[in-house]
Amino acid sequence: MTKNTLGGKGRIVGGALLILLFLSPLFLPRFYIYLVSIILLTGLLATSLNLPLGYGGIFQFHHAVFYGVGAYGAALMITKSGLSPWFGFVVGPLTAAFLSLIMGLICIRLSKLYFGMLQISLGSLVWIIAYRWYSFTGGDNGLHGIPVPNAISSPNGAYYFTLLVTLLSLWTLHKIIDSPFGSALQGIRDNPVRSAMIGINVKLHQLVVLVIAGFFAGVAGSLFIVVDTAVFPDMLFWTLSLEVLIMCLLGGWFTFLGPMLGAAIIISMRTFVSGFTDYWTLPLGILMMLVIFFLPNGILGYIEEKLHRNLIEQTIKES
Amino acid sequence: MLDVKSLSKSFGGFAAVNGANLEVEKGEIVAVIGPNGAGKTTLFNLITGVLKPENGKVLFKGEDITGLPSYEVCRRGISRSFQVVNVFQRLSIFENVQISILSRERRTWNLFTPSAKLAVEETIGILESVGLMGKKDRTTGLISHGDRKVLEIAMALGGDPELLILDEPTAGMAPEETSRCIELIKDLSGKRGLTILFCEHDMEIVFGIANRIMVMVRGGTIIQGSCDEVRSNQAVQEAYLGGSDAC
Numbered sequence: 067m068t069k070n071t072l073g074g075k076g077r078i079v080g081g082a083l084l085i086l087l088f089l090s091p092l093f094l095p096r097f098y099i100y101l102v103s104i105i106l107l108t109g110l111l112a113t114s115l116n117l118p119l120g121y122g123g124i125f126q127f128h129h130a131v132f133y134g135v136g137a138y139g140a141a142l143m144i145t146k147s148g149l150s151p152w153f154g155f156v157v158g159p160l161t162a163a164f165l166s167l168i169m170g171l172i173c174i175r176l177s178k179l180y181f182g183m184l185q186i187s188l189g190s191l192v193w194i195i196a197y198r199w200y201s202f203t204g205g206d207n208g209l210h211g212i213p214v215p216n217a218i219s220s221p222n223g224a225y226y227f228t229l230l231v232t233l234l235s236l237w238t239l240h241k242i243i244d245s246p247f248g249s250a251l252q253g254i255r256d257n258p259v260r261s262a263m264i265g266i267n268v269k270l271h272q273l274v275v276l277v278i279a280g281f282f283a284g285v286a287g288s289l290f291i292v293v294d295t296a297v298f299p300d301m302l303f304w305t306l307s308l309e310v311l312i313m314c315l316l317g318g319w320f321t322f323l324g325p326m327l328g329a330a331i332i333i334s335m336r337t338f339v340s341g342f343t344d345y346w347t348l349p350l351g352i353l354m355m356l357v358i359f360f361l362p363n364g365i366l367g368y369i370e371e372k373l374h375r376n377l378i379e380q381t382i383k384e385s
Numbered sequence: 386m387l388d389v390k391s392l393s394k395s396f397g398g399f400a401a402v403n404g405a406n407l408e409v410e411k412g413e414i415v416a417v418i419g420p421n422g423a424g425k426t427t428l429f430n431l432i433t434g435v436l437k438p439e440n441g442k443v444l445f446k447g448e449d450i451t452g453l454p455s456y457e458v459c460r461r462g463i464s465r466s467f468q469v470v471n472v473f474q475r476l477s478i479f480e481n482v483q484i485s486i487l488s489r490e491r492r493t494w495n496l497f498t499p500s501a502k503l504a505v506e507e508t509i510g511i512l513e514s515v516g517l518m519g520k521k522d523r524t525t526g527l528i529s530h531g532d533r534k535v536l537e538i539a540m541a542l543g544g545d546p547e548l549l550i551l552d553e554p555t556a557g558m559a560p561e562e563t564s565r566c567i568e569l570i571k572d573l574s575g576k577r578g579l580t581i582l583f584c585e586h587d588m589e590i591v592f593g594i595a596n597r598i599m600v601m602v603r604g605g606t607i608i609q610g611s612c613d614e615v616r617s618n619q620a621v622q623e624a625y626l627g628g629s630d631a632c
Contacts, residue, residue: 320475
């Protein structure tokens with residue numbers, strides 16, 4: 067059910083959306099370009115979470131920690147090392163992947179909820195380091211005015227860089243989900259005991275998927291520096307993890323593009339509804355309740371299901 | 386081929402398996418029978434690494450495999466099906482069998498080739514031999530119980546095992562499904578030359594296809610022998626017909 071069941075129509079919609087994204091700096095005001103950049107990189111963060119969550123069935127409750135550490139890793143490399151900033155964008159994701167490996171090694175012995183709880187605890191330890199170590203991480207102020215390479219320092223440059231890196235990352239993640247590794251991962255999600263019995267080393271596969279997810283969360287964190295030239299401890303606070311989790315559930319956690327859709331909805335709501343009221347989470351809560359009651363597979367999950375059903379009915383009619 | 390020596394496992398003081406012995410020779414069909422709660426499934430779980438035994442040994446082809454994790458047991462050539470259906474619910478019948486083959490070929494570390502094109506022929510071969518080819522694209526959450534039980538066997542075959550362990554292969558099947566399944570098991574033994582170990586409550590099936598039978602009561606082995614030996618054994622009759630060990 068994870069396959070793209072949208073077929074030809076889906077491809078047309080997707081192509082049109084891509085063209086629109088590439089042309090949008092020509093007609094969208096600067097603020098909206100910034101907003102779309104944030105949606106793209108947060109969507110990448112949510113998609114990277116969905117790899118262990120939706121496809122791997124792992125309760126990855128504190129994913130933001132890898133996003134934040136990726137961002138801090140890149141920012142500290144750029145501001146403290148004196149090496150080319152491009153180097154920082156490589157170090158950021160690698161730092162996140164390494165942290166994911168270490169935390170994964172500790173947490174993987176537990177399963178389900180216990181895995182998630184331990185991850186939240188360990189992640190909070192990392193957060194307090196970023197929050198309190200003033201001389202190194204800037205403490206609760208974070209780091210501001212991080213120098214970004216000239217080629218991508220203009221708003222449009224940052225936008226195109228974010229768009230290209232996000233697309234490349236999504237393409238890679240999609241490749242991974244479609245591969246034998248991805249199949250094994252979905253098998254583990256549906257039934258770990260059975261997976262082991264057909265010869266799959268369950269824990270090792272889970273550990274690798276955590277490292278991959280951590281890496282791409284780090285990529286998203288590094289992109290945030292390009293767009294915002296700043297990092298702050300909120301980026302690895304657990305409330306952001308929760309928000310990203312909601313994005314996956316809202317958009318559809320058994321679909322590939324669901325988390326991206328969820329990110330677009332939540333970030334747009336936060337931006338526009340908070341213009342009218344401080345209680346922007348209230349409509350979000352109502353929306354979330356409606357989704358849970360009526361679309362348990364998320365918005366995109368519902369659409370895919372519907373299209374799939376139509377397809378089956380059509381085939382039955384034709385035969 | 387398989388040699389189980391005084392294997393034991395208890396759960397919180399209850400000895401589920403208590404000194405069980407079992408021998409399976411190459412090419413045989415061996416049945417394990419016993420009243421409900423005798424420890425048949427626990428025995429299979431101990432052999433296949435789902436549970437770790439407290440005492441005893443499991444030897445496979447002369448090698449000690451006691452307490453190895455399931456994936457290692459599988460790689461040594463033992464596949465099994467489960468009594469309670471254990472398949473990948475969100476995947477199609479085809480994908481279920483395909484993963485099993487890809488795993489055997491150690492290709493699950495391949496991150497970038499689309500799996501749709503891999504191991505297709507072998508998957509189709511297995512699906513045809515078990516009669517699931519017509520339904521290959523259905524999601525397994527939506528197929529009948531009988532088909533799922535057959536899929537269980539198909540997945541086990543994907544591991545290209547030397548020893549196939551079947552935990553109540555026909556439980557809950559409709560009569561015509563049952564006879565189809567028995568034909569399948571006979572075929573696997575006759576044509577593929579598989580060694581098969583299974584447990585089953587239906588005595589007609591057991592005496593119909595097994596070469597040898599092992600009887601378990603209260604976690605222990607009371608007898609291992611040919612069908613006739615088991616039929617005429619005093620202790621077995623007591624266990625089944627209401628002696629001191631009545632179920």
